[in-house]
Amino acid sequence: MRGLNPDFRVNESTVVLAIETSCDETAAAVVMGGTEVLSNVVSSQIDLHAAFGGVVPEIASRAHVELLNPIVARALTEANVDPSRIDAVAATYGPGLIGPLLVGVSAAKALAFAWEVPFIGVNHLEAHLYAGLLDDPSLPMPVVVLLVSGGHTMLIEMRGPGEYRLIGQTIDDAAGEAFDKVARFLGLGYPGGPAIDRLAREGDPTAIDFPRAMLHDGFDFSFSGLKTSVMNHVRKNPSVATADVAASFQAAVVDVLVAKTRRAADHVGAQAMVLGGGVAANSLLRERFAAAGEVDGRRALLPSREMCTDNAAMIGAAAWYRLRSDGAMPLDTGAFPNLRLTVTS
């Protein structure tokens, strides 16, 4: 074994340097004790990919190699910690794009090796669950987390750190994927989420009654049919106001997301509902999620947009809990593009 300190114990003052490169954000953060964010630096590559209408893995990989070390240096500077104060180095090791993941994992393992501290590979999905805990470490459990991004749409019951149960998930497209595809079809550009969010404010969400798939049926989601309905409607009604289409589409997605989260929260007797993932930055979803919490007398936790979208602070939080429960990971750890959330039941 390399020179890891045998007396090392994970505690409230344990400082983790965390790296996130699973898609098109190059991010690094310094997090103490799993909850205190000392720095959180994110560099988005959106401009590099916008011309192609989506993330190009090879372009993302190249950008991560260039950007990562300066971002790590900035995270250390902004946290005002000397590298000697870093107790562990973590990186997202899946799920995500293989090329980008390998850059972050390679960098994190090299830093951990050079500083002679533990390395921790973090599951990106698990990390999203910790965004809520970063906001409120004393969050009463269990909670239901709605995790919605370009790659995932999941309802998860979290009973504590490391204790998760999958309640429902999409059977086809992820919600964010539907936003991107509809935005592309409407000629709104990339990324689609913010574009639809902006345009929807000028439209009538009741103008078109798009289907709410499986609204009353279980906890799984389906967005592929909705996307097709939008396309069919626009083809049949070429003069329709694009803002009305955007607003009506968004309302349909949000209706289903919020209704199923409420039902899941009732089902498991959750103390709170928590929002996470890139789509959690959508303003209608945030508004309706908060309103649903008030009506149900249940706490609705809306982490800041910075914490909902991809960031390294959540990686640092998840890493702290992983390190405490499982210890360091070996340096021959690779990246796993299809890594799944390990559920406890």
Added chain:
Amino acid sequence: MIVLGIETATPRVSVALADHDGVVALVEVDAGRRHAETLVPAIEFACRHADVTLPEIGVVAVDVGPGLFTGMRVGIATAKSLAQALEIPVVPLSSLLVLAHPLRNDERTIVSVVDARKGEIFYGFFRSAGDHVHALTEPRCGSVDELVADLVGRQQSIICVGDGALRYREQIVDGYRCDFADAAFPSASALVAIADKEARVEKWVAADDVAALYLRKPDAEINWSTRESA
């Protein structure tokens, strides 16, 4: 001062440590594209068995390509981060130069050829210059036919080296009679030998200034420019 060499631009993972007297450790794994899994453990193994502690490493040398993009990036990301953590500089070297270096006593013109996949090769010409080789051309990406045309134009005594040369051996020989070295992949032992000389005259860069030598645009950009010119 110890030089750590990291070579992952081809299917082989190769790690070497050298002092001024030469290589003190060499670890090579034909990893089957498990570069990320293999690299740091290989460095750890080399350090442990050569009795080298991390503070003794004064410079990191890394192959920055051209080669396998994913493999290169594992090496470059690792080298940059080691340099950042240990606060030491980096000597970035081309895969073609590293391939040519073991032939530095050869009279013939050396052509390093790395398999670029998709029917293409990365190649460059070198010439012996005493204890090292010097580049006659910039590294380039092209077809085997282009290489053959270049060889025919030169009419020199040639030795080819690298996995690209071995893969397209027949096609090359059909176009121009030349010799082939056995080596398929660059070795970190050559990398550290070159880097040690460079480091002595402080020919190195900061970790942030290490750039990969891709020689080929991402596929999306290639498709994009084709579409725009169409």
